[in-house]
Amino acid sequence: MTNFTYRNPVKILFGEGRITELGSEIKAAGYKKVLLLAGGGSIVENGVYDIITKSLKDNNILWQSFWDVRPNPELEHANNAIAIIKEHDLEAIIAVGGGSVIDEAKAIAAGYYLKDLWNAFEGKEKIKKALPIFTVLTLSATTSEMNPYAVLSNSEEKKKWAIGSPLLHPRVSIIDPNVQMSLPWRQTANGGVDAISHLLENYVAGSDFEPTKAIIEALMKTIIISIDKLKINDQDKQARADFAWATTLSLNGLTALGMTGEWAAHTMEHSISAYFPKVAHGEGLSVLFPAWLTYAKDQNYDHFTRWAKNVWGVETPEEGIAALKAKFKSWDAPTSLDDLKISEKYIPKLAQNASMQGKVGMKWKLGIDELTEIYKLALH
Amino acid sequence: MTNFTYRNPVKILFGEGRITELGSEIKAAGYKKVLLLAGGGSIVENGVYDIITKSLKDNNILWQSFWDVRPNPELEHANNAIAIIKEHDLEAIIAVGGGSVIDEAKAIAAGYYLKDLWNAFEGKEKIKKALPIFTVLTLSATTSEMNPYAVLSNSEEKKKWAIGSPLLHPRVSIIDPNVQMSLPWRQTANGGVDAISHLLENYVAGSDFEPTKAIIEALMKTIIISIDKLKINDQDKQARADFAWATTLSLNGLTALGMTGEWAAHTMEHSISAYFPKVAHGEGLSVLFPAWLTYAKDQNYDHFTRWAKNVWGVETPEEGIAALKAKFKSWDAPTSLDDLKISEKYIPKLAQNASMQGKVGMKWKLGIDELTEIYKLALH
Numbered sequence: 001m002t003n004f005t006y007r008n009p010v011k012i013l014f015g016e017g018r019i020t021e022l023g024s025e026i027k028a029a030g031y032k033k034v035l036l037l038a039g040g041g042s043i044v045e046n047g048v049y050d051i052i053t054k055s056l057k058d059n060n061i062l063w064q065s066f067w068d069v070r071p072n073p074e075l076e077h078a079n080n081a082i083a084i085i086k087e088h089d090l091e092a093i094i095a096v097g098g099g100s101v102i103d104e105a106k107a108i109a110a111g112y113y114l115k116d117l118w119n120a121f122e123g124k125e126k127i128k129k130a131l132p133i134f135t136v137l138t139l140s141a142t143t144s145e146m147n148p149y150a151v152l153s154n155s156e157e158k159k160k161w162a163i164g165s166p167l168l169h170p171r172v173s174i175i176d177p178n179v180q181m182s183l184p185w186r187q188t189a190n191g192g193v194d195a196i197s198h199l200l201e202n203y204v205a206g207s208d209f210e211p212t213k214a215i216i217e218a219l220m221k222t223i224i225i226s227i228d229k230l231k232i233n234d235q236d237k238q239a240r241a242d243f244a245w246a247t248t249l250s251l252n253g254l255t256a257l258g259m260t261g262e263w264a265a266h267t268m269e270h271s272i273s274a275y276f277p278k279v280a281h282g283e284g285l286s287v288l289f290p291a292w293l294t295y296a297k298d299q300n301y302d303h304f305t306r307w308a309k310n311v312w313g314v315e316t317p318e319e320g321i322a323a324l325k326a327k328f329k330s331w332d333a334p335t336s337l338d339d340l341k342i343s344e345k346y347i348p349k350l351a352q353n354a355s356m357q358g359k360v361g362m363k364w365k366l367g368i369d370e371l372t373e374i375y376k377l378a379l380h
Numbered sequence: 381m382t383n384f385t386y387r388n389p390v391k392i393l394f395g396e397g398r399i400t401e402l403g404s405e406i407k408a409a410g411y412k413k414v415l416l417l418a419g420g421g422s423i424v425e426n427g428v429y430d431i432i433t434k435s436l437k438d439n440n441i442l443w444q445s446f447w448d449v450r451p452n453p454e455l456e457h458a459n460n461a462i463a464i465i466k467e468h469d470l471e472a473i474i475a476v477g478g479g480s481v482i483d484e485a486k487a488i489a490a491g492y493y494l495k496d497l498w499n500a501f502e503g504k505e506k507i508k509k510a511l512p513i514f515t516v517l518t519l520s521a522t523t524s525e526m527n528p529y530a531v532l533s534n535s536e537e538k539k540k541w542a543i544g545s546p547l548l549h550p551r552v553s554i555i556d557p558n559v560q561m562s563l564p565w566r567q568t569a570n571g572g573v574d575a576i577s578h579l580l581e582n583y584v585a586g587s588d589f590e591p592t593k594a595i596i597e598a599l600m601k602t603i604i605i606s607i608d609k610l611k612i613n614d615q616d617k618q619a620r621a622d623f624a625w626a627t628t629l630s631l632n633g634l635t636a637l638g639m640t641g642e643w644a645a646h647t648m649e650h651s652i653s654a655y656f657p658k659v660a661h662g663e664g665l666s667v668l669f670p671a672w673l674t675y676a677k678d679q680n681y682d683h684f685t686r687w688a689k690n691v692w693g694v695e696t697p698e699e700g701i702a703a704l705k706a707k708f709k710s711w712d713a714p715t716s717l718d719d720l721k722i723s724e725k726y727i728p729k730l731a732q733n734a735s736m737q738g739k740v741g742m743k744w745k746l747g748i749d750e751l752t753e754i755y756k757l758a759l760h
Contacts, residue, residue, distance in 0.1 A: 002621050003395025008388070014637075015383025210606065210622040211629065214598035222590050241382050242590040245637070249591065254634075257394075257625070 002209045002258040007166070010146045010252075013174045014245065019051045019136055022094070023059030025172045026134055031092040034134075035085055036063045037105050039070075039097045046182045048138060052096060064088050069097065071280060072153045072160060072273050073104035075118055081108045082117070085131070092132040095170075099142025099194075099281075102135050106150035106168040109133050118154055121161040130167040137175045139183060140244040141191035141282065143198065143251035145173035153273070158353065160270040175248060177240035185234060188243075189331040190282025192227035195247040196220055196324075197285040201266060202259040204296050205363035206303035209258030216255050217310045222246040224311075227331060264361040265292045268371065271353035272342070279340055286333035287340060290325040291378035297321065299364065337379050347375045382589045382638040387546070390526045390632075393554045394625065399431045399516055402474070403439030405552045406514055411472040414514075415465055416443045417485050419450075419477045426562045428518060432476060444468050449477065451660060452533045452540060452653050453484035455498055461488045462497070465511070472512040475550075479522025479574075479661075482515050486530035486548040489513050498534055501541040510547040517555045519563060520624040521571035521662065523578065523631035525553035533653065538733065540650040555628060557620035565614060568623075569711040570662025572607035575627040576600055576704075577665040581646060582639040584676050585743035586683035589638030596635050597690045602626040604691075607711060644741040645672040648751065651733035652722070659720055666713035667720060670705040671758035677701065679744065716760050727755045 013021055026034065036052070043049045056063050066081050084090070085108070095105035109131040111117030119125035137145045144150070148168040153160045180188070203216045223246050229239035249255065269284035297304040297317040308320030325335050334340050351371040359365035366374070393401055406414065416432070423429045436443050446461050464470070465488070475485035489511040491497030499505035517525045524530070528548040533540045560568070583596045603626050609619035629635065649664035677684040677697040688700030705715050714720050731751040739745035746754070 002618075002625075003398065005391070005393055007391040011385070011387040013385055018383065208618050209625070210602045210618075211599065211626040214602050214626075215595055215629075218594035218598040219591065222594050226590065238382075238588050238590075241638075245382075245589070246591040249595075258621075 004257045006253055006257055008146065008169065008253050010169050011172045012146065012248070013172065015241070016176060016178050018174050018176050019048065019179070020055050022052055022134065022136060022174060023055035023057075023061055026056070026061055026092065026094070027059040029092075029132065029171060031061070031132065033062045033088065033090050034064075034092045034094050035081065035090045035108070036065045036094045036096065037069060037081065037101055037108070038065065038067050039101050040068070042182075043096050043138060046138075046179055048096065048136065048179050052094070052136060063094070064090060069101045069104050071100050072277055073100045073107070075152055075154045078104050078107045078111060078152060079117060082111050085112055092134060094134045094136065096136045096138065098137070098139030099144040102133075102137070102144035102170070103142070103150040103152065105133050105135070106130075106144070107152045107163070110163065110165065110168060120163050121152060121154070121159070127163065127165040127167055130165065133168070133170045135170045135173040137173060138179050139187060139191060140175070140177070140180060140247040141194040143195075143248055145170060145175065146248050146252040151270070153277070155277070158274040159356070160273050161357075175244055177244040178237065180240055180244065181235055183234075185231070186332065188230055188234065189227065189333050190280050191247060192223055192243065192331060193282040193286045193328060193333050195223050195250040197265060197289055198251040199255055200289060200293070201263050202256050202261050203307070204262050204293065204300070205260040206300050207259045212255060212258045217307070219246045219250055219255065220311050223250070224327060231331060260362045262361045262363060264364070264366055265289050267360045268292070268350070268354045268374065271350045272340070274353055275346065275349065276340070276342060283334050283340065286328045286335055287337060287378050288374070290321055290328070290335060291374050293321050293324070294377050295370070295374050296364065337375070344376070344379060347372055350375055384637045386633055386637055388526065388549065388633050390549050391552045392526065392628070393552065395621070396556060396558055398554050398556050399428065399559070400435050402432055402514065402516060402554060403435035403437070403441055406436070406441055406472065406474070407439040409472070409512065409551060411441070411512065413442045413468065413470045414444075414472045414474050415461065415470045415488070416445045416474045416476065417449060417461065417481055417488070418445065418447050419481050420448070422562075423476050423518060426518075426559055428476065428516065428559050432474070432516060443474070444470060449481045449484050451480050452657055453480045453487070455532055455534045458484050458487045458491060458532060459497060462491050465492055472514060474514045474516065476516045476518065478517070478519030479524040482513075482517070482524035482550070483522070483530040483532065485513050485515070486510075486524070487532045487543070490543065490545065490548060500543050501532060501534070501539070507543065507545040507547055510545065513548070513550040515550045515553040517553060518559050519567060519571060520555070520557070520560060520627040521574040523575075523628055525550060525555065526628050526632040531650070533657070535657070538654040539736070540653050541737075555624055557624040558617065560620055560624065561615055565611070565712065568610055568614065569607065569713055570660050571627060572603055572623065572711060573662040573666045573708060573713050575603050575630040577645060577669055578631040579635055580669060580673070581643050582636050582641050583687070584642050584673065584680070585640040586680050587639045592635060592638045597687070599626045599630055599635065600691050603630070604707060611711060640742045642741045642743060644744070644746055645669055647740045648672070648730070648734045648754065651730045652720070654733055655726065655729065656720065656722060663714050663720065666708045666715055667717060667758050668754070670701055670708070670715060671754050673701050673704070674757050675750070675754050676744065717755070717758050718760050724756070724759060727752055730755055
């Protein structure tokens with residue numbers, strides 16, 4: 001029997017022109033002074049910043065901008081943001097960007113009420129309160145816009161760890177897929193890999209629960225088809241919309257119900273990021289997933305046979321994994337540690353780092369030996 | 381481009397033994413005196429009533445029971461419930477039952493604050509406030525447990541109409557599929573027909589939006605497989621769980637995103653209920669859907685070809701519709717007005733009644749002529 005608890009109260013405004021509604025949403029929620037958190041200047045170039053600030057002005061909302069969130073957001077930057085919120089008595093956070101910006105916004109939202117933000121990541125301090133978060137998504141990949149999780153890097157301690165709390169669900173998330181038209185292909189493809197990898201983390205261990213398995217397969221196919229279309233024409237509006245929503249559903253709780261989330265490849269990828277911070281999350285996952293599935297399939301052969309048939313239209317798990325790898329390659333994503341220029345000598349360090357919080361995964365408890373084996377499968 | 385707004389804050393407790401948590405959920409929400417709304421005595425027979433009242437006692441919550449909600453819940457009964465809530469200063473409503481009980485609970489929750497409850501159904505009074513609703517689902521069919529809609533019958537005026545408001549989302553819904561083990565086969569099958577018909581109402585007009593189409597197809601297949609399994613063994617726990625969750629997802633908003641909800645067959649079914657109140661909702665739909673799809677397919681042939689392939693594994697819309705009708709028959713559901721013993725002479729009345737609120741549907745605006753044609757297609 002499948003038992004679970006599910007609640008996802010995030011309000012989604014999806015589609016063309018919805019960003020103009022940001023100010024009225026914040027006003028309706030009763031906030032007047034906000035932090036506007038963002039990454040680099042791309043939101044200035046693509047016009048999103050102008051739309052947002054106009055919407056805030058029109059609703060008499062004051063904002064303090066705070067820029068330069070990194071692709072792997074950093075503890076120090078989050079702590080600096082908390083100081084600014086306190087200095088200016090800000091009441092809420094607007095995250096404008098992709099998963100990194102939204103993740104850091106969540107860390108800030110929780111950290112504002114904590115003695116020490118990193119304590120929450122170490123499990124030493126509980127999140128009991130958080131500032132309200134509003135998001136404007138500019139890159140579909142992580143589903144941070146519709147879930148209560150955040151990943152932050154503590155580069156000093158080479159840790160890239162996660163927190164989660166129902167208090168960290170954004171209040172409102174605005175998804176206008178059109179603003180993603182100007183993304184470089186590499187980022188679109190990484191987003192596709194990331195979303196597929198989230199679906200796979202929940203799917204890999206199998207389950208008797210038919211609805212979630214069927215939904216995961218449906219979303220996986222939708223993402224593959226839409227990224228394939230965007231490879232041909234990155235201005236395909238319908239494909240952008242299809243991809244954006246399928247990706248938002250990939251990790252918003254729905255696809256975890258009745259499943260055993262493994263998160264082994266993610267833990268292994270976080271170790272790569274810790275040593276090689278320039279490797280994008282999607283790139284690390286693209287390398288690790290074919291290897292991790294190759295390890296996992298033998299222990300769950302029937303389930304992977306179903307996956308091969310339903311998602312790839314092939315007969316065996318081996319063919320399915322080969323199809324996945326070929327698909328990632330066709331999207332110009334790296335599929336080996338070689339491609340990332342990470343040599344075999346780093347594997348002991350990576351395996352050590354990945355097991356820092358104990359054995360990895362739920363169904364298969366991976367220790368250093370198994371992690372080493374999977375990293376080795378990813379070598380070439 | 382696909383634009384939509386989505387928010388569904390209902391907290392779901394799913395699985396075996398979760399009903400015992402009802403009292404603590406209500407206590408945590410701060411309520412101490414509640415109305416316990418139910419239909420017939422089946423919840424006494426299957427033990428659900430004992431579990432609930434023990435859970436309430438354990439949490440020092442006082443309740444007033446109010447029984448006899450009808451399969452097509454009645455305005456008068458709802459108004460009587462409102463009087464009891466006022467008399468006893470009750471603060472919240474627990475609905476224990478299927479969609480009828482939950483729908484009436486929503487009407488009561490809204491009506492408590494209205495001058496005249498039926499006014500809201502007529503569109504003459506706006507729902508601005510509602511009592512909190514907690515539900516314990518005992519029959520999966522309508523998704524009322526996870527949506528903000530309610531249908532009520534005003535038998536005096538032969539009207540079976542709907543209301544909807546974000547205020548009518550239940551706070552918490554408990555779904556223990558095991559309590560559905562004791563249902564008569566007819567009710568299980570009607571639930572399957574109802575859920576499939578909800579998916580079809582959103583699917584029928586087609587859409588360019590790939591994620592929702594794929595999810596609808598996945599859920600439709602899941603429901604068909606699980607009802608087939610329950611036909612063989614109605615004590616199949618996994619099939620009960622699969623069916624229950626797929627059904628809850630069928631009309632919780634998710635499957636409407638980017639789609640044009642037609643609701644033509646439902647409107648036509650409500651007219652059957654208005655004249656033949658003993659016809660169960662699922663029975664009316666089982667009769668009307670093959671007819672309605674036969675009418676609709678010619679105007680959306682490619683879309684129905686896809687449906688035939690993806691859901692039924694056949695090549696043409698005609699074959700798909702035949703497969704649907706055969707499936708409903710195999711579940712012992714009626715598939716013609718003949719089966720319901722409704723003769724042709726009633727068709728003018730039914731068509732008249734169905735168009736009482738104006739033309740029916742969104743993509744195809746069905747007037748009396750078209751409605752008559754569809755009822756005629758349903759004759760044999």
